[in-house]
Amino acid sequence: MNTGTGTTPPGLRERKKQRTRDALVRAALELFTERGYEQTTVDEIAEAVDVSQRTFFRYFAGKEDAALALQELAEAHFAAAVRARPPHEPPMEALRRAVLEGWDTISDAIEAVVPVALHLRMWRVIESTPVLLAARLRRSMETEEEIARVIAAREGLDADTDPRPRVAVAVFSGVIRVAERQWSTGTDHSVAAIRALTSEYLDHVGPALAGGWRTHP
Structure with missing residues (x-):
């Protein structure tokens, strides 16, 4: 007008x-x-x-900022999803549901900027470009700190004196990075594949931490 x-x-x-x-x-x-x-x-x-x-x-x-613009969008989306989880959910469950259910809506947000297929191709470029991978990990650490404080607030804890929120987020983030790395080096680079792989790896967190992996004496 x-x-x-x-x-x-x-x-x-x-x-x-x-x-x-x-x-x-x-x-x-x-x-x-x-x-x-x-x-x-x-x-x-x-x-x-x-x-x-x-x-x-x-x-x-x-x-670098242009290359990581969609990572910034995705991480902000994830942080918002964690904040929106029901308060009764345990921390790891809230993180798990936020990331898995987030794929349903983050795809729409990304599609408003670029095709999701292009975003996923760029993901692999970041993984194979040392300067971008280092920058991505640095920015992810900042997001992890933010999420740890969100988890601490949900649980009524002080993140500066109680290590559990940061430990939980560190474990969760490590699993996500492993899943992403496996996905990026695989043959199926679809959204469905990364979501399924993420779910599978998160399902192994409990058994992995509990130990008892040996199948023979």
Whole structure:
């Protein structure tokens, strides 16, 4: 709607900015998965969207931010899902349900930016690119700390004096990383496959911690 002042209404302006950011993310991921992360330049990403390099840097500090933009989205989604779990659920059950049920809704959020198949291809690029993998793990540690404090608050604990929330989240996060790594090196790279593998690995947490693995004396 034209306000007659020659200015863009705030809502429309924000939607245009979001569309530009989403377009840059999609262009970046397409180039990273086709050419490789190191071989792709910021100029090439900006050119693919027909914007200037200066516009790119309005949205991202650099290539790393664009490469990990969907990880940030997914982790924020997971944190929100943990907060929304019923308070009676034990910590590990709340984490498990948040991640497994989250696949139903995070796919829609990702699809609003890029096809899920592209997101999953980029996942494998991150796993095979040392600088991105290191950055992803660093950011994941920040999310783990946030989740540990959410769990502590749910249980009425102080995360700074009681180690259990951080231990639980560390175990959970480690299992998720193992499942992701197995999925990324496998042959079935579908959403259904990563979800099934995640569920299977989480099912083994109890037996693995309980010990008694030996099948012979």
